[in-house]
Amino acid sequence: MMRRHRVIDDKKYNITITATELKKNLGKYLDYALDNNELVITKNGSKAVRLTPYLSDYDRYELMKKREQALDYQYGGEKVSYEEFIEISEKSNLRMEFINGEIILMDSPSFVHQEI
Numbered sequence: 001m002m003r004r005h006r007v008i009d010d011k012k013y014n015i016t017i018t019a020t021e022l023k024k025n026l027g028k029y030l031d032y033a034l035d036n037n038e039l040v041i042t043k044n045g046s047k048a049v050r051l052t053p054y055l056s057d058y059d060r061y062e063l064m065k066k067r068e069q070a071l072d073y074q075y076g077g078e079k080v081s082y083e084e085f086i087e088i089s090e091k092s093n094l095r096m097e098f099i100n101g102e103i104i105l106m107d108s109p110s111f112v113h114q115e116i
Contacts, residue, residue: 014037014038014039014040015032015037015038015039015040016039016040016041016042016047017029017039017040017041017042018041018042018043019041019042019043019048022039022041022051029051033051033052033053034053036053037053038050038051038052039051039052064094079100079101079102080098080101080102080103081101082098085098085103088103094106095107
């Protein structure tokens with residue numbers, strides 16, 4: 001079973017499949033991921049892992065910078081309610097804080113920090 005969740009941009013899609021479906025059609029889903037798409041694989045009805053195209057450390061860093069800039073642009077300087085902040089933070093992979101109605105983006109940990 002394959003369910004399409006949302007369009008992320010012109011090319012990228014996020015679909016959900018079961019682990020059994022992945023086992024049966026691994027090559028098909030690898031090709032799908034390599035075509036700049038994401039798959040969420042479920043096990044026993046719960047989301048277990050995400051399959052995405054490989055990005056180098058530099059590419060991941062650049063992508064994260066773009067996402068942070070987009071969020072800054074979208075909410076920069078505007079006050080939001082705590083409920084809005086919770087909704088935004090649940091949909092985002094970015095680290096953020098809520099201070100006096102403003103969303104403050106936190107820096108991503110450095111590679112050196114992650115090794116500690």
